[in-house]
Amino acid sequence: MTASHPRPSRQQQEGYIGLLFLLPWILGFLLFKAGPILAALGFSLTDFKMLSPESTRFIGLENYIRLIGDSNAGAGIFGSIGYFITTVPLQLAVALALAAIFTSDRLKNRRFLRTLFFMPSIISATAIFFVMIGLADPRTGWINKLFLEPLGLPPMQSLFSAMGFTILLMVMALWSIGPGFLILLSAMQAIPQEIYEAARVDGAGPVLRFVSITLPMISPAIFFTLVVNLTGVFGGAVLLDRGYLFSQSLSPMESYITSMMFDEGELGYASTLAWAMFVVTMSITIALFRSARKWVYFPEEERHDDL
Amino acid sequence: MTIFKRSDHSRLSLQTWEFTGTALVNLFVWLLVVVYLFPLSYMVVTSLKNREQFLDPNAPLYPAERMRMTYQGRELIVYQVPLQGGSHPLGLLKAGRVSSQFVDPENPEAGIITWEGNWRLLRAVYQFKLSTSNFSEFMSGLDPALLLKNSLAVALIGEFGVLCSSIMVAYGFSRFRIPGGKYLFLLLIATIIIPDSITLIPTYFMYVRILDWNGTWLPLVVPHFFSSAIFVFLLRQNFKSIPKELDEAAMLDGAGPVRILVSIILPQSIPTVSTVALLHFFYAWNEIRNASLYLGIAPQLRTFAFSVQTFQSFFGGTPEMLQVGALVAMSAPVLVLFLAQRLFMQDMVITGMEK
Structure with a gap:
């Protein structure tokens, strides 16, 4: 509305004041994001080592050639993508189902119950890890005592077996649904009841109402949950960061990068790996944002909002 | 009718x-x-068993110890002994492979009862017994008061920084016509997704080599003073839902931008601001990577989560002590969550990420 008004000085002033408020983020972006990302790109072209930083040489694309031949890096990237593909839809489905149950007026003590379901999401990764080591202990753990032994199945040897690790991953994934669950629940509760009433009068059953009203109406929240879970898998700034497992992450690629950094001390090559991961993460994110235009519903007033 | x-x-x-x-x-x-929550029940139950209770393979799942009785100054373990007319809990006085002698705990005066059979086939009688010795052992290895103080300091300093800066930035994005503001906001959204590992090496060298921040809290708190992209996103969305007419009315009364933020926008954003504050607290409490990178050389500055982890890897390792560590590590955030559940993430409606 004011855009057509010929008052450039006032608008300029508003812009400057606004930029002043953005200053913390702009400085932080340059110092802690853009700067380090470019520095990492520089490091990736060298043989920078943790123990001998002074003998660093420029080696061109050598690290990138090594990356192409590195089967560990390939396994890491595909492992991370695989982890994303298996856990994120599971988390979303469980969070959606739980949120749908919580919209029922029949449920009592809803505030307490939602806190109970949220609670595991704030337990540190270390604590979960300790609990799971105990549960999977071959002699004293409850997984063998309560489930495998009574069912006559062979006992699990340790948490670090294939089965133990799968259980750990599942628990970690299902115990991270807290923020997604609450965001989806808030979105469902914000849908005007009149829409449901109208659909009910038209004879739509509960399943049809869920698919054709609830899902489209909460699609922005679904999209947000997907982005949050995506960043969780690839090690970004998750809504709720539970810390690392002994400075390791569950994401295979990130574990590989961390071990290259701290165990091998090869900072140059670790930077190359981090850049590869960065490119993969950004591509998936851009693809996700592109797809959002097709399935995410934006309310009318948002679409015309020019800010 | x-x-x-x-x-x-x-x-x-x-x-x-x-x-x-x-x-x-x-x-x-x-x-x-x-x-x-089933795995948590294992944690709570196991942390309340002492070493002997935990390792006893015949013990029930709940914390329990063998029932004992004293007979003529001797301590006897009570077993379930099958006799004529049902089995009875009896104290084992003299063990034998073919026959054993028992005493009835209910009626020790009745004298010795002899039972024919191998005593090893008998099952001990257990009684419910909570043991808190794990907790005292755990706490004696740490300095809980110091760690609590350190963790609270790191969390609250970061909290102050992240709240002030994120509120400022969100206000800038929601209320001002900034040239190219739309693109700046898209850039902000993009930074949410940047993996930590790519910024880790350069920031590590910046903190340790250039700024000489190793062994201080600075790497753990200073970055938070430059706002958090995801918090800015949540706050901006909330600020945009507050009608602009209120600002305009205040502006006519001569209020400047800071006044409007403090007296109009913030009072209406208490649920979102508290949600963001709680999210940061949970993050700061559980944070381990930066703590282990920069506080390794400064034992006096270590945080709770980091010390619990170090303690466990050096001294603990037995499953029952691990459970104590897990319980202690999660208790503060869980307590805060339950105390603040009325404010936490209530009605956080997300209406679109790109816009």
């Missing part, structure tokens, strides 16, 4: 249905809670 009767009848059956439906929904959700 008949019409009344029928409607009465159907109302009654409707009520029955309502009641059954409600009961089923509640029962189902509570069952779900039990399954969902």
